[in-house]
Amino acid sequence: MLTDINNNKANDNKTMTSNLDVFQPPTFINTDDGNINILQLTDLHLYLDTSTTTSGINNHQSFVACLNQALNEDRRCDLILLTGDLVNEVDTIIYDRVFALLQQTGIPFACLAGNHDVTDEIDNGMSFEQRQFVAHNADPRLLSRHRIALNNWQLLLLDSSVPGKVYGSLGNKNLQWLRQTLANCHNPVMIAMHHHLLPMSSAWINAHITQDSSDFWALIKQFPQVKAVLTGHVHQNFESSKQGVAVYATPSTSYQFQPNQDEFGLDTEAKPGYRWLTLTAEGEIDTWVTRIAE
Numbered sequence: 459m460l461t462d463i464n465n466n467k468a469n470d471n472k473t474m475t476s477n478l479d480v481f482q483p484p485t486f487i488n489t490d491d492g493n494i495n496i497l498q499l500t501d502l503h504l505y506l507d508t509s510t511t512t513s514g515i516n517n518h519q520s521f522v523a524c525l526n527q528a529l530n531e532d533r534r535c536d537l538i539l540l541t542g543d544l545v546n547e548v549d550t551i552i553y554d555r556v557f558a559l560l561q562q563t564g565i566p567f568a569c570l571a572g573n574h575d576v577t578d579e580i581d582n583g584m585s586f587e588q589r590q591f592v593a594h595n596a597d598p599r600l601l602s603r604h605r606i607a608l609n610n611w612q613l614l615l616l617d618s619s620v621p622g623k624v625y626g627s628l629g630n631k632n633l634q635w636l637r638q639t640l641a642n643c644h645n646p647v648m649i650a651m652h653h654h655l656l657p658m659s660s661a662w663i664n665a666h667i668t669q670d671s672s673d674f675w676a677l678i679k680q681f682p683q684v685k686a687v688l689t690g691h692v693h694q695n696f697e698s699s700k701q702g703v704a705v706y707a708t709p710s711t712s713y714q715f716q717p718n719q720d721e722f723g724l725d726t727e728a729k730p731g732y733r734w735l736t737l738t739a740e741g742e743i744d745t746w747v748t749r750i751a752e
């Protein structure tokens with residue numbers, strides 16, 4: 459495997475941190491067999507205190523268990539992709555911890571911001587209406603408008619987070635970059651971001667969808683090389699399609715939302731999990747979700 463390293467500090471309005479100088483996201487990965495195996499981990503919701511639990515699940519231990527279980531499978535991993543909500547309280551020390559763990563794997567990795575990476579929810583034991591939402595800049599190691607060439611595929615990473623808000627939005631800058639990038643790329647493309655782009659069968663989750671998703675779909679319609687969209691945010695397995703584009707969302711490495719329910723609720727039966735995606739030399743995608751063992 460050949461991995462190119464390029465120093466990318468592209469995000470807007472980001473603050474510097476001590477580990478930024480050693481962080482270098484991949485810009486291309488080539489493999490001998492023509493396939494790329496991606497491990498997606500999403501919605502870690504980590505706390506500064508690693509003993510913190512949510513609904514009986516230790517968020518930190520559950521993330522580490524997902525990472526270890528996936529990398530102990532009999533499968534080569536070419537890229538680890540974290541699709542947002544890495545933290546549940548914005549603190550550089552938590553990102554330092556996550557990035558140290560990822561660097562220890564020796565595998566190229568890329569991370570995106572979710573709503574919780576740019577918003578602290580104060581009083582999160584209260585109802586949504588009673589909480590305060592405090593905006594933050596995203597950690598500079600979280601990527602936006604970043605392109606990784608994976609053999610003959612292109613992976614495009616977008617930041618859908620809006621500081622101070624739970625919902626997502628791409629905005630004109632991201633959509634313009636996407637249009638320009640797709641106009642100059644005729645290979646198969648997968649797009650990854652945090653917020654979902656298709657309604658779920660849950661009213662409360664749909665309130666927090668990517669607000670300009672119709673602009674996204676109108677744009678994508680002009681570029682048939684887009685094969686798939688990959689997100690987090692909904693804390694459950696989701697596989698669908700729109701306009702011939704496969705749409706995937708993935709369980710959290712921690713707690714799961716109850717599917718098919720209009721009011722907020724946790725699914726205490728569903729285990730934490732992760733998704734594998736193989737982007738094949740033929741331009742196909744094989745993908746599945748694996749739950750953590752007891």
Ligand SMILES: [Fe+2]
Binds near residue numbers: 503691692693
């Ligand atoms: Fe989340």
Ligand SMILES: [Fe+2]
Binds near residue numbers: 574652
């Ligand atoms: Fe989220």
